Amino acid sequence: MKNGFTVTTDLNDMDFHVIHQFISHSYWAKGMPEQTLRKALANSLCFGVLNENGEQVGFARMITDSATFAYLADVFILEAYRGKGLSKWLVANIMDHAELQGLRRIMLATRDAHGLYRQFGFNDVSQEEASMLMQIRDPDVYLR
Template sequence: MRWPGPDGFEADDDAARIDVDVVHGFLSTSYWASGVPRDVVARSIAGSLNLGVYDASGALVAFARMVTDQATFAWLADVFVLESHRGHGLGRFVVSTLLDHPELKGVRRILLATADAHELYRSYGFTETEPGRIMSIRRDPAELYTQS
């Protein structure tokens, strides 16, 4: 499915259109996925509902993915806009379009993690989760990525 965006940009949820090299290039230097191997990025895309944002030439310039069962739960992850394309409202475009995706209608819990964009996500209705309810297991990516 495609959505028109600001300034001639377009969003598309076709996973086959995602340029894995662009996504890997960004994520492997991000604070949340530093050093992530390309094959891990490719598998994460294959197992998610993805949204790419493309410029007029068809190049991927922004991305987000939702890890979801498409019924009750979703996790918003790997949201980014390439630095060269910031200032066009593409961060808001990719997030709002993905949150409104038809395959997510009825999902009752959407989570995310962020170190630096709390105000952006609050504008969509996200709140910080109350302590004592949500638990997680955090594994060291350095150890995981070196295992075969």
């Protein structure tokens, strides 16, 4: 607990509507259908930030095998709650989680939060590593 806020990994405590509203309007998942997000959350280790009234104010999820690899995704704090250190506190809770210890690689993609993640040991992918990464990307999949 921090100043009345809590972090939970129990999806039953989280407000799907708030999560979907934010993520489906984000630059990284614009238009994501509810059914797609429900499936994504069910298959991820989710972290919700709740205020003193139990209302959803932040969220993140790790896509992981809990043994070798994890991908941090969908991190947000609602605008009205920014500037309180909640994103840093959320990421600290994620990085300290028992199921995420001893992993060989944790990755993420961000357009604008490099400074936050560097505080937790994330670094830019080296030129050599970048040349090994490949992807299949369909940025408009949710808009069709």
